[in-house]
Amino acid sequence: MKCLEINKVTKRFGGLTAIKDLNLKIDESELRCIIGPNGAGKTTIFNLICGNLEPDDGQILFKGESLNGMSVAERSRLGIGRKFQSPAIFGCLTVRDNLEVAALGKASIRKITSPRTGKLQYQVEEVLEKIELKDKRDTVAQELSHGEKQWLEIGMVLTSSPLLLLLDEPTAGMTPAETYRTSKLIQRICEEIPAIVIEHDLKFVREIGTDITVLHRGSILAEGPIDEIAQDETVRQAYLGKKGL
Numbered sequence: 236m237k238c239l240e241i242n243k244v245t246k247r248f249g250g251l252t253a254i255k256d257l258n259l260k261i262d263e264s265e266l267r268c269i270i271g272p273n274g275a276g277k278t279t280i281f282n283l284i285c286g287n288l289e290p291d292d293g294q295i296l297f298k299g300e301s302l303n304g305m306s307v308a309e310r311s312r313l314g315i316g317r318k319f320q321s322p323a324i325f326g327c328l329t330v331r332d333n334l335e336v337a338a339l340g341k342a343s344i345r346k347i348t349s350p351r352t353g354k355l356q357y358q359v360e361e362v363l364e365k366i367e368l369k370d371k372r373d374t375v376a377q378e379l380s381h382g383e384k385q386w387l388e389i390g391m392v393l394t395s396s397p398l399l400l401l402l403d404e405p406t407a408g409m410t411p412a413e414t415y416r417t418s419k420l421i422q423r424i425c426e427e428i429p430a431i432v433i434e435h436d437l438k439f440v441r442e443i444g445t446d447i448t449v450l451h452r453g454s455i456l457a458e459g460p461i462d463e464i465a466q467d468e469t470v471r472q473a474y475l476g477k478k479g480l
């Protein structure tokens with residue numbers, strides 16, 4: 236069974252067809268990058284997977300179960316974890332408190348009102364380790380660098396133990412060093428969790444060395460390893476040529 240199956244999905248906004256007859260399948264252990272020009276429909280795919288938008292046509296299956304008609308919260312409970320384009324962290328809280336708040340968001344009221352449990356502490360420590368911010372645990376989030384804020388937000392998504400991770404432009408605005416560190420972080424995470432990463436930075440896409448899907452005007456232009464995609468004439472003309480891949 237696939238982790239995610241998008242079957243012939245179409246999404247229209249008035250006269251604009253943002254996603255057209257889209258088919259996309261993600262395996263249980265897959266890390267997939269989606270690239271494409273501005274307005275190609277990349278974020279719309281995430282909105283359709285997460286339930287912020289409903290398809291006009293077609294079906295989305297998560298672990299064999301249809302997501303059509305399910306709320307954002309229901310899909311999140313099923314294990315779909317999403318990081319948005321801009322970080323949504325609590326600036327006045329420490330790194331560790333941000334992670335605890337995120338972890339508690341998924342817990343019951345009983346757990347929230349009881350003293351901090353060992354399980355929660357362990358979970359937060361594990362995530363701190365994974366995002367390599369252990370030495371920043373007591374730093375107030377607003378004092379973090381741009382890259383560290385992005386890693387913290389990825390960590391906040393990880394506290395809910397997602398079964399599929401969706402990252403929308405995780406390296407936006409990062410320095411080359413931060414971008415490199417993010418590629419390593421995502422590779423580590425994806426040893427355990429399948430993920431879809433929307434990216435503009437092709438150096439990053441090369442770095443994580445995974446299959447890519449090229450989206451253009453709501454349809455898939457090409458799919459496969461980056462070296463094959465880089466040779467594809469249609470892709471070069473529509474997108475990559477301008478990027479000098």
Ligand SMILES: Nc1ncnc2c1ncn2[C@@H]1O[C@H](COP(=O)(O)OP(=O)(O)OP(=O)(O)O)[C@@H](O)[C@H]1O
Pocket residue numbers: 248251253271272273274275276277278279280
């Ligand atoms: N809620 C909405 N209402 C109307 N039009 C929308 C809505 N969301 C997206 N669109 C339009 O759908 C198209 C695809 O948008 P989308 O945000 O998915 O592109 P994208 O590939 O993520 O672009 P970018 O690289 O700039 O983030 C665009 O033309 C956009 O203006």
Ligand SMILES: [Mg+2]
Pocket residue numbers: 277278279
């Ligand atoms: Mg977008």
